[in-house]
Amino acid sequence: MRKKIVAGNWKMNLNRSEATELINTVSEHLSGDIQDRHIWIFPPFPFLTDAVRKTAGTPIKVGAQNCSMYTSGAYTGEVAADMIASCDAELVLVGHSERRQYFNESNLVLTEKINQALGNNLCPVYCVGETLEERQGGKVEEVIEKQLVQALYHLSAEKLQQVVIAYEPVWAIGTGETATPDQAQEVHAFIRKVLADQYGEEVANEISILYGGSVKPANAEELFAMNDIDGGLIGGASLKASDFIAIFNAL
Numbered sequence: 001m002r003k004k005i006v007a008g009n010w011k012m013n014l015n016r017s018e019a020t021e022l023i024n025t026v027s028e029h030l031s032g033d034i035q036d037r038h039i040w041i042f043p044p045f046p047f048l049t050d051a052v053r054k055t056a057g058t059p060i061k062v063g064a065q066n067c068s069m070y071t072s073g074a075y076t077g078e079v080a081a082d083m084i085a086s087c088d089a090e091l092v093l094v095g096h097s098e099r100r101q102y103f104n105e106s107n108l109v110l111t112e113k114i115n116q117a118l119g120n121n122l123c124p125v126y127c128v129g130e131t132l133e134e135r136q137g138g139k140v141e142e143v144i145e146k147q148l149v150q151a152l153y154h155l156s157a158e159k160l161q162q163v164v165i166a167y168e169p170v171w172a173i174g175t176g177e178t179a180t181p182d183q184a185q186e187v188h189a190f191i192r193k194v195l196a197d198q199y200g201e202e203v204a205n206e207i208s209i210l211y212g213g214s215v216k217p218a219n220a221e222e223l224f225a226m227n228d229i230d231g232g233l234i235g236g237a238s239l240k241a242s243d244f245i246a247i248f249n250a251l
């Protein structure tokens with residue numbers, strides 16, 4: 001059974017005391033049984049250890065927003081997957097569109113990051129998505145397929161099953177404009193088909209595919225009700241504890 005997940009991507013927001021407060025509020029509101037749902041947060045690097053400590057004994061899992069494509073060495077400013085794992089974080093975002101767009105991360109670089117994550121027992125959340133221009137040019141499937149094939153197809157079926165995918169249309173990120181449930185479902189089903197072509201349906205059906213892009217308490221439920229949408233990757237709304245909890249409760 002694939003996992004149902006709500007994940008919060010904090011991006012480059014909050015200082016240390018604000019981060020602590022957010023974690024405390026979110027965990028206080030999760031005291032009940034969350035059953036088979038999963039709740040993940042991705043704070044900035046300097047708060048990772050704090051976040052791991054503060055969430056110990058709660059259902060919340062912690063991840064980093066990026067990792068280096070290199071193992072270790074003279075790469076000033078980089079953070080290795082091994083370092084993240086050694087802080088007891090369990091997850092890492094790979095290929096967020098802001099990394100692709102502002103830091104020129106290509107699918108080939110992201111292949112290395114996926115390998116680094118898996119090699120250090122971190123669960124990579126691999127992000128794919130098209131720009132508005134690509135959507136308007138009828139290229140959604142072409143773009144998404146290339147992002148999947150180039151970064152994931154080298155993996156064994158066993159390794160692929162350790163990956164979570166997030167579909168985040170670039171035009172919906174931070175814009176307040178959300179894909180409609182049907183638009184999102186169409187791409188999620190396509191992603192599953194691309195995975196099934198290489199790995200078979202049984203494996204593809206085990207992969208969690210999250211939707212991201214302006215998810216809010218008001219639209220979460222209808223998105224999460226779609227067949228191939230297994231939860232959400234939440235940016236802006238994950239910075240407000242009450243919104244993040246409401247979105248989690250919609251799962």
Ligand code: PGA
Pocket residue numbers: 009168172173174175176212213214215233234235236237
């Ligand atoms: P948003 O960001 O929810 O603020 O649109 C989503 C993301 O970038 O992961």
